[in-house]
Amino acid sequence: MxxxxxxxxxxxxxxxxxxxxxxxxxxxxxxxxxxxxxxxxxxxFAQSECPSVNIKIQNISNSTGVIACAVFESGEGFPDKFLKFASKVMISQISGKDASFEFSDIKPGKYAIAVIHDENYNGKLDTNFFGIPKEGYGFSSGAEVTMSAPSFSDAVFSYDGGDLQMSISLNY
Structure with missing residues (x-):
């Protein structure tokens, strides 16, 4: 069977x-x-947000043009040659008196930020015959313009890799 x-x-x-x-x-x-x-x-199970450097730009005088915000890792090209030497650059249309930028994927280290209000879209900070800026500008760490643009070391700040909130007011 x-x-x-x-x-x-x-x-x-x-x-x-x-x-x-x-x-x-x-x-x-x-x-x-x-x-x-x-x-x-x-x-x-939600992923935590990516740590970033958040920059609020204040005191924008008008809505003409764009705001350019550049992150530099060294003094090379700082602050005026941001299109060539900055490690990260963001450009934003203006709406109102403030603008915000969020830079992620930045490693811990020392950085400096330069901001310009490029009113005529030419990618640079325009100056008059004497070298005095005709457009708005600002720098990290409260660095100020005296007889010339501030140095990288004047504007440098330390970033530890976490969330960083920063405000930069433009000067005209």
Whole structure:
């Protein structure tokens, strides 16, 4: 009777039923795991926001042109050659008296920021015959213009890799 093909076929069907039963149990376990994850608060699995340097530009005199904000890692080209030497540059249209920039993917270190209000879209800070700026400008760490533009070391700040909030007021 064990050699009967009908018996052999029937035992194969029994194995298939066992496999189907295991598969069904596995599906039920997966269903309950997924359902329990849905019930958990979403904050438990939310990725934390990427740390960044957030800069608020204040005291914009008018809405003509754009605001350019440049992050420098060294004194090379600081502050006026930002298109060539800055490690990160953001340009934003103006709406109102304030603008905001968020720089992420910045490694801990020392940096300086230069901001210009490029009213005529030429990518530089325009000056008069004596070298006095005709457009708005500002720098990190409260660096000021005296007889010339501030140096990198005047505007430098340390960044530890976390969230950093900074305000820069433009001077005209």
């Amino acid at each position: 064990l050699n009967n093909p009908l018996f052999t076929h029937s035992s194969q069907n029994t194995q298939q039923c066992d496999t189907t039963g295991i598969s069904r149990k596995f599906s039920q376990v997966i269903f309950w795991v997924v359902l329990s994850l849905i019930w958990l608060p979403s904050d438990g």
